[in-house]
Amino acid sequence: MIAIRFEEREKIGLQYALDTLHGCSPFGIEKIRRLRFYSPEERAELETELYNVEQSAKAADELKNVYDKICLLLCQMKEIRGTLRRIQAMECPDHVELFELKNYLQRMETLIPLLQQMDEVCHLRDLTFHDPAAALAVLDPERTRSRGFYIPDSASPRLREIRQQKKQVEEELYHAETDARKDELRTKRTRICAEEDSEEMKIRQSMGSQLAPMVGDLLADTDAVGRLDFLIQKARFAVRYGGVRPEITDGHLELVDMVNPELCDLLQERGRSFVPVTISLDRGATVITGANMGGKSVAMKTVALNVLLLQAGFLVCAKEARMPLFHSVKMLFDDLQSIQSGLSGFGSEIVQFQKALDEVEDGFALFLLDEFARGTNPDEGAVIVQAVTRYLNGVDAISLLTTHYDKVAENANAHYQIIGLRDVDPEAIRRELAVTGDDGIQVIARHMNYGLYRVEGKSDCPRDALNICRMLSLKPEILAQIEQAY
Amino acid sequence: MTPQLAKSLAEVRTMSIVGMCKNAGKTTVLNWLLANSRQERILGLTSIGRDGESTDVVTGTEKPSIFVPEGTLVATAKDMLRLGDVTKEILATTGISTPLGEVVVLRARSAGYVQIAGPSITTQLRDVSQLFFELGAGQTIIDGALGRKSLGARTVAEGVILCTGASYHMSMEKVIEDTVNIYRIMNLPKAATLPPEPENGLEDCLKQHGEALVSGALTDSMVLPLLRSGLLRNGRLVVKDPSKVLLKPDTLDKLQTRQVRLEAVDAARTLCITINPVSAYGWKFDKDLFYEKMSQAVDAPVINVKEELA
Numbered sequence: 155m156i157a158i159r160f161e162e163r164e165k166i167g168l169q170y171a172l173d174t175l176h177g178c179s180p181f182g183i184e185k186i187r188r189l190r191f192y193s194p195e196e197r198a199e200l201e202t203e204l205y206n207v208e209q210s211a212k213a214a215d216e217l218k219n220v221y222d223k224i225c226l227l228l229c230q231m232k233e234i235r236g237t238l239r240r241i242q243a244m245e246c247p248d249h250v251e252l253f254e255l256k257n258y259l260q261r262m263e264t265l266i267p268l269l270q271q272m273d274e275v276c277h278l279r280d281l282t283f284h285d286p287a288a289a290l291a292v293l294d295p296e297r298t299r300s301r302g303f304y305i306p307d308s309a310s311p312r313l314r315e316i317r318q319q320k321k322q323v324e325e326e327l328y329h330a331e332t333d334a335r336k337d338e339l340r341t342k343r344t345r346i347c348a349e350e351d352s353e354e355m356k357i358r359q360s361m362g363s364q365l366a367p368m369v370g371d372l373l374a375d376t377d378a379v380g381r382l383d384f385l386i387q388k389a390r391f392a393v394r395y396g397g398v399r400p401e402i403t404d405g406h407l408e409l410v411d412m413v414n415p416e417l418c419d420l421l422q423e424r425g426r427s428f429v430p431v432t433i434s435l436d437r438g439a440t441v442i443t444g445a446n447m448g449g450k451s452v453a454m455k456t457v458a459l460n461v462l463l464l465q466a467g468f469l470v471c472a473k474e475a476r477m478p479l480f481h482s483v484k485m486l487f488d489d490l491q492s493i494q495s496g497l498s499g500f501g502s503e504i505v506q507f508q509k510a511l512d513e514v515e516d517g518f519a520l521f522l523l524d525e526f527a528r529g530t531n532p533d534e535g536a537v538i539v540q541a542v543t544r545y546l547n548g549v550d551a552i553s554l555l556t557t558h559y560d561k562v563a564e565n566a567n568a569h570y571q572i573i574g575l576r577d578v579d580p581e582a583i584r585r586e587l588a589v590t591g592d593d594g595i596q597v598i599a600r601h602m603n604y605g606l607y608r609v610e611g612k613s614d615c616p617r618d619a620l621n622i623c624r625m626l627s628l629k630p631e632i633l634a635q636i637e638q639a640y
Numbered sequence: 641m642t643p644q645l646a647k648s649l650a651e652v653r654t655m656s657i658v659g660m661c662k663n664a665g666k667t668t669v670l671n672w673l674l675a676n677s678r679q680e681r682i683l684g685l686t687s688i689g690r691d692g693e694s695t696d697v698v699t700g701t702e703k704p705s706i707f708v709p710e711g712t713l714v715a716t717a718k719d720m721l722r723l724g725d726v727t728k729e730i731l732a733t734t735g736i737s738t739p740l741g742e743v744v745v746l747r748a749r750s751a752g753y754v755q756i757a758g759p760s761i762t763t764q765l766r767d768v769s770q771l772f773f774e775l776g777a778g779q780t781i782i783d784g785a786l787g788r789k790s791l792g793a794r795t796v797a798e799g800v801i802l803c804t805g806a807s808y809h810m811s812m813e814k815v816i817e818d819t820v821n822i823y824r825i826m827n828l829p830k831a832a833t834l835p836p837e838p839e840n841g842l843e844d845c846l847k848q849h850g851e852a853l854v855s856g857a858l859t860d861s862m863v864l865p866l867l868r869s870g871l872l873r874n875g876r877l878v879v880k881d882p883s884k885v886l887l888k889p890d891t892l893d894k895l896q897t898r899q900v901r902l903e904a905v906d907a908a909r910t911l912c913i914t915i916n917p918v919s920a921y922g923w924k925f926d927k928d929l930f931y932e933k934m935s936q937a938v939d940a941p942v943i944n945v946k947e948e949l950a
Binding site: 301 | 721725726727729730731732742744747749750751752821867
């Protein structure tokens with residue numbers, strides 16, 4: 155089962171994606187808040203959901219008005235599941251509960267034709283509601299279709315009688331002349347009111363018993379309302395960030411021009427744009443290498459984000475996608491490790507790794523290791539990561555590692571490198587720096603190519619550090635020494 | 641009750657009943673209003689906070705319960721519903737939560753007693769009034785609670801009934817003085833034009849323009865130095881919210897003698913002042929003397945709840 159911690163959701167931008175959704179009904183909001191991931195065994199359900207989302211996203215323009223109307227209705231729905239469960243348990247519902255239930259059912263009545271309109275265009279699968287007419291008839295026996303909830307006199311002959319008495323005593327009180335008479339009438343009135351209360355309670359109880367057999371269907375409908383709510387939100391998300399419905403594979407993962415919504419929005423705010431990343435992964439270990447600030451982690455997080463989006467029933471943020479379903483997704487990011495464990499950074503990393511590995515070996519998994527063992531000395535670190543990479547080649551998982559260390563890539567099944575500053579002439583940047591006087595880091599960031607390319611054959615980590623030194627005009631004496639030692 | 645007063649009470653769309661103290665006679669006034677609106681139009685009724693208990697929680701005296709005619713709209717907390725005996729039609733849930741449950745709007749389908757615990761925030765009160773009008777009410781009455789003089793703010797109600805009585809203080813002079821002070825502040829004249837808002841302090845603004853708009857509280861410590869320096873003489877102060885004028889009666893008098901005009905952005909109307917000469921704590925005022933003195937001190941109609949409304 156996929157279990158993702160809140161910090162992990164935040165880290166990879168999943169929380170950001172969820173925060174852009176605006177669930178309307180309490181049922182939809184709950185579905186978003188308690189996000190559920192489909193397991194590989196639920197592939198059929200997931201395919202249905204993806205089909206529905208794709209259809210709804212395609213029709214988002216045409217159905218904008220319908221979606222708006224549906225959302226408005228959903229926003230007016232109140233949480234009535236507690237009341238339904240109480241009714242199921244044969245407890246007596248009170249006036250306000252019955253009022254809210256009636257309101258909810260009236261909204262369902264309005265929602266059904268809207269869903270039909272949507273369905274005519276989208277041809278949704280497995281999303282239907284029960285007719286609320288029978289339940290409404292219980293709560294509105296006189297078919298007044300009024301918004302309010304009132305137990306009519308006709309609910310029982312006894313109630314009619316009591317209410318007539320109440321009116322009469324009221325009238326008598328109004329005309330009563332002596333205090334003694336008034337007191338007598340007030341006492342009588344109190345008794346009548348008590349009778350009315352107990353008769354109304356009987357009627358509410360009987361309404362509850364009539365509704366009880368329908369509770370199962372009504373609860374199923376609240377779930378369907380939640381799904382519809384979430385569906386429209388997913389469709390709008392797909393429209394906003396360019397979602398595609400992936401082809402589900404048995405192990406191969408390929409994402410063409412994938413993006414990360416959080417970074418897209420962030421970069422857009424700063425007047426820049428996210429460079430889409432293309433990656434293809436198979437069982438075994440894949441290594442991403444590249445310069446610092448080059449976007450290795452971003453590529454990795456975007457893979458994780460899209461995998462989780464898919465398994466939560468979203469279209470994924472890419473141009474094309476072929477993806478398998480995972481039993482679990484495990485990630486080890488250097489800055490997510492618990493510092494409370496008392497171990498050193500490296501020690502706790504190993505503990506975490508060990509724990510994660512146990513789960514990864516439980517079933518087909520996605521395993522992400524960001525700069526593993528970076529906290530130890532480079533020689534030892536390199537040896538450790540090389541061994542881990544070799545081991546992961548044999549594990550039933552897609553493992554993705556980012557590293558600085560030498561000779562890790564040659565142990566992996568595949569090797570990607572950040573394009574980085576590969577195609578940039580250091581002299582050109584030096585000149586640009588001299589002319590513009592801008593902050594050197596920003597100039598380099600501007601020229602950095604965050605794209606990935608697949609490295610065939612043997613290749614070591616790029617030597618961008620030296621280039622960066624050159625661009626930033628490090629003291630010539632030092633630079634000369636570095637060049638000599640290379 | 642004069643016909644003019646009856647007319648002015650009927651004219652305002654929203655009215656709040658503000659008490660100087662407990663047992664001032666608020667509920668008596670409210671019941672009178674409810675009984676006399678009979679069949680004329682639908683009333684919407686709510687309160688700020690909890691009110692309408694049959695025994696006063698503080699003094700233990702019997703209090704009149706609120707009795708509404710059939711058709712009245714009532715906004716009260718859910719837990720209060722079972723304490724009333726009207727036949728209920730639930731019309732709306734407001735989403736406003738109180739310690740006694742969500743505020744619910746009901747229509748009384750029979751006459752009867754209700755217990756009211758409405759919203760405790762003035763903006764929520766406004767929302768509830770709005771809802772009453774949408775549901776067909778012709779007038780909204782807000783039952784104020786002790787010490788909530790902010791209900792005099794016109795954003796909440798167009799008209800105010802100020803209730804006072806012997807329970808406020810043993811000295812009749814003190815009761816009258818303090819009531820008149822509140823009355824004066826609640827009835828500041830409406831400013832014809834708005835003076836500039838001070839940018840570098842009140843003093844500077846008065847020096848430049850001879851008048852100023854005060855958006856926050858107006859206190860003695862702000863006004864007295866200005867009076868002493870003579871800056872305020874013949875000047876004008878306009879307050880945004882009269883319920884934030886915290887001046888002592890003495891200071892108000894001083895402003896008047898120095899011909900300083902104190903005005904408000906919006907005009908309020910104290911529709912009438914009700915007096916209760918009997919204290920819940922055991923003492924009594926001479927009802928005629930109390931009535932006479934109060935009538936002399938204010939230019940609004942004065943009503944003795946024990947006689948005229950009983």
